[in-house]
Structures are given as C-alpha cells and as structure tokens.
Amino acid sequence: MSNYSIWVVAHEADAAAELVSGALCLSSNVNAVTFGGEAVAKAAQAQGALTVLSVNAIDTPATDVSAMGTPATDVSAVGTSGPDNTLKNCLPENHSKALAKLLQERNSKLTIFSATATGRLMAGMVASHLGTSAYNAASITINDDTPVITSMVYGGCAIATRRLLSSQAVITVGAGVLGAVLPESQEPQASALSAALPESQEPQASALSSALPEAAESELALSEPQASGSIEQIDLSVNDNAAVVLEVKPRKTESVNLAAAKRVIGVGRGFAAKEDLELAFNLASKLDAELACSRPITESENWMARERYIGVSGVVVKPELYIALGISGQIQHMVGVNQAKTIIAINKDKNAPVFKQADYGIVGDIYEVLPVLTSALS
Numbered sequence: 001m002s003n004y005s006i007w008v009v010a011h012e013a014d015a016a017a018e019l020v021s022g023a024l025c026l027s028s029n030v031n032a033v034t035f036g037g038e039a040v041a042k043a044a045q046a047q048g049a050l051t052v053l054s055v056n057a058i059d060t061p062a063t064d065v066s067a068m069g070t071p072a073t074d075v076s077a078v079g080t081s082g083p084d085n086t087l088k089n090c091l092p093e094n095h096s097k098a099l100a101k102l103l104q105e106r107n108s109k110l111t112i113f114s115a116t117a118t119g120r121l122m123a124g125m126v127a128s129h130l131g132t133s134a135y136n137a138a139s140i141t142i143n144d145d146t147p148v149i150t151s152m153v154y155g156g157c158a159i160a161t162r163r164l165l166s167s168q169a170v171i172t173v174g175a176g177v178l179g180a181v182l183p184e185s186q187e188p189q190a191s192a193l194s195a196a197l198p199e200s201q202e203p204q205a206s207a208l209s210s211a212l213p214e215a216a217e218s219e220l221a222l223s224e225p226q227a228s229g230s231i232e233q234i235d236l237s238v239n240d241n242a243a244v245v246l247e248v249k250p251r252k253t254e255s256v257n258l259a260a261a262k263r264v265i266g267v268g269r270g271f272a273a274k275e276d277l278e279l280a281f282n283l284a285s286k287l288d289a290e291l292a293c294s295r296p297i298t299e300s301e302n303w304m305a306r307e308r309y310i311g312v313s314g315v316v317v318k319p320e321l322y323i324a325l326g327i328s329g330q331i332q333h334m335v336g337v338n339q340a341k342t343i344i345a346i347n348k349d350k351n352a353p354v355f356k357q358a359d360y361g362i363v364g365d366i367y368e369v370l371p372v373l374t375s376a377l378s
C-alpha cells in the first residue's frame with residue numbers, strides 16, 4: 001500500500017466519508033480538512049482519516065451575516081454549510097490562501113475536493129495559491145508516486161489521461177466517483193477508483209466494483225470503518241477580505257442521493273410537457289426507483305431540480321437498473337450511467353444512440369409504452 005500523502009477537503013459529512021474512504025484505496029496516508037463542524041470531522045475520522053483538521057468558525061468582520069436572519073438552506077453554495085452554522089460567513093475567496101498554506105505545511109501531495117460549486121471554487125483558488133492547476137477527475141490512480149487522472153474533455157467526447165507532475169496536485173471528483181469502502185486486505189493491486197468512463201476506456205486496474213465479488217462488495221459497504229485518527233480544531237486566518245456576503249437567500253433544493261439509488265429512471269426530451277412526467281413518476285413508484293433526467297430537462301425546461309440530472313456535468317450513478325425514457329443517449333449523458341448493471345431504453349427512434357448502450361430496448365412511443373408497462377407491474 002502506498003504512503004502517498006493525500007488530503008481531502010470536505011464541507012459535508014457524506015462527502016467527507018466518500019472522499020476519505022475512496023482515497024484510502026489509493027494510499028494509507030489519508031487526512032482531511034473539514035468545514036461544517038463536528039459531524040463532518042467525525043465522518044472523515046470514522047472512515048479512517050489519520051488526522052482530521054476541523055476548521056472553526058471563520059468570520060469576515062466586514063459583514064455581520066447574523067443580522068440578516070436565518071441562514072439559507074443552500075448554504076453550501078456560498079461556502080457556509082454546517083449543521084451548527086459555524087461557517088455561516090465563510091467564503092472560499094477569503095480563506096483559500098490560508099488553506100493552501102496549511103496544505104503546504106502538512107505536505108499534501110494530492111488534495112481532493114468534491115466537485116460541488118464550493119469545492120470547485122475552492123480547488124481552483126487553492127491550486128492557484130499552490131502554483132498549480134485543479135483538474136476534475138473521472139478516475140485516479142497513483143503510478144510511481146504520481147497521480148494519474150482521467151477527465152472528460154470536449155464536452156465528454158474524449159477522455160484525457162494526465163500525469164499530475166506538480167509536487168502538490170489538486171483535483172475535484174464528482175459524487176459517486178469515489179464510492180467504495182475497501183479494507184486494505186481486499187484492495188486491488190494498483191488502486192484505481194471507479195470511473196465514469198466507458199468500459200473500454202477504463203484504466204487497467206479499474207473500478208472497484210468489478211474487482212470484488214458482489215457479496216463482498218455489499219458487505220464492505222455495510223462494514224464499520226476504523227476510527228482511530230485524531231481530530232484537531234484549527235483556525236484558518238482570514239487575510240484576504242476579497243469578498244463579503246451581502247445577502248443570503250434560500251434556494252429550493254432537493255435532497256436526493258442518486259448515487260446511492262438502486263433503480264433510477266431517467267427522463268428526457270421525449271416528454272413533451274412537464275405534466276407528462278407523471279407517466280414516469282407512476283413507473284418509478286411501481287419500481288421503487290429514483291427519478292432523474294437529462295440536462296435539458298433541468299437546464300432548458302426547468303422541470304426538475306439540478307440535483308437530478310445525470311452525466312458528465314451532472315451526477316454519476318451506479319444503479320442496478322437504469323431506464324432511459326425518451327433520452328437520445330448522447331455521450332455526455334451516458335457517461336453518467338454506464339456503470340449501471342442493466343440499462344433499458346425506450347425511444348421511438350430505432351436509430352437513437354441510446355440503444356447501442358442499452359441491454360434491452362423498446363422501440364416505441366413512451367406515451368403508449370409507459371401506461372402499459374406500469375399497469376403490467378401493478
């Protein structure tokens with residue numbers, strides 16, 4: 001097992017757990033900086049981080065956010081997450097320099113952030129303070145003491161493989177990319193984290209899920225990780241008041257964990273109106289499935305929350321079953337589902353690209369097929 005120095009930076013407990021457990025597949029030397037209070041720090045510790053530095057409240061004196069009333073529900077979007085609101089006035093613009101210095105002092109060779117809005121912003125800033133660049137990784141391995149990552153480029157039409165030669169590399173990873181909890185005894189030879197890549201393009205020692213028998217995998221997910229690392233409270237000095245919070249507004253967010261769903265139904269532009277999504281809701285409730293969508297359904301139509309779109313710029317899912325309804329199957333969407341065990345597509349165009357990746361396909365009109373399918377399941 002490599003002893004490569006990895007630090008993860010997390011703002012939420014789920015992300016802390018996923019990043020730490022995933023990073024432990026690469027190295028035994030995994031540590032964390034957490035924002036957002038005790039719960040986040042404990043999640044990182046519980047997954048096996050050696051040292052957890054839990055950042056105390058950061059106040060930007062120029063603005064008193066408490067005077068603005070209750071913090072927003074989407075506080076993470078402005079870097080203010082945390083169950084106890086300790087970081088309600090915490091902006092990456094103001095503390096990224098201090099964070100970069102901390103990571104340098106602690107000799108982080110690879111720093112991993114979640115690819116959330118805050119994580120990406122912070123990663124870019126920290127990287128620039130470290131004199132390097134931040135990359136979004138769809139997979140990562142450590143080869144000869146050097147991180148090697150793959151990333152989608154040209155809107156997902158190609159995959160770039162990069163060796164990160166900087167002495168302090170910085171990456172972001174999307175939800176679901178580092179999804180496994182793996183004890184040392186069962187780690188694959190050359191650790192590689194599960195990737196949102198077409199099978200043929202996966203790195204050599206690829207996805208953990210394929211390296212393990214099914215039963216072992218589910219046991220692992222349930223097994224209690226070791227919590228032997230230490231938690232230290234730290235202050236990050238705020239030197240650069242580059243930005244202040246002027247206003248905090250609630251945003252409607254949906255709490256959905258598509259990455260953990262066993263069955264997912266994706267809806268696409270084949271639906272002509274928002275009301276018609278009821279056909280998909282009905283099928284989802286019969287199958288106990290989560291509903292997801294292609295990007296236009298969120299970004300152009302605004303029919304579903306951003307948290308529900310799948311793909312290169314959305315969420316990566318690994319369900320047992322994915323059903324694509326009226327989705328053409330463009331690469332940018334399919335990279336988010338190609339780790340599904342079974343893919344079923346329903347599309348009225350027999351030449352739709354989605355059929356090339358589907359295990360089963362129905363060439364037909366969703367408006368005719370769905371009522372029949374749903375009633376057959378009743």
Ligand SMILES: Cc1cc2nc3c(=O)[nH]c(=O)nc-3n(C[C@H](O)[C@H](O)[C@H](O)COP(=O)(O)OP(=O)(O)OC[C@H]3O[C@@H](n4cnc5c(N)ncnc54)[C@H](O)[C@@H]3O)c2cc1C
Pocket residue numbers: 154155156267268269270271293294295296297309310311312313314325326327328329330331332333346347348349352364365366367
């Ligand atoms: C940089 C970049 C990043 C992107 N990232 C993402 C991403 O992360 N996720 C994502 O999803 N997209 C992403 N896209 C967009 C992507 O390229 C596609 O445009 C999008 O996925 C298409 O969505 P769709 O399949 O719902 O719509 P369309 O491509 O319009 O397909 C609709 C399909 O529905 C079928 N259909 C129509 N009516 C019916 C009916 N009555 N019954 C059955 N079938 C029917 C049609 O035959 C067609 O195949 C990205 C694009 C770019 C450039």
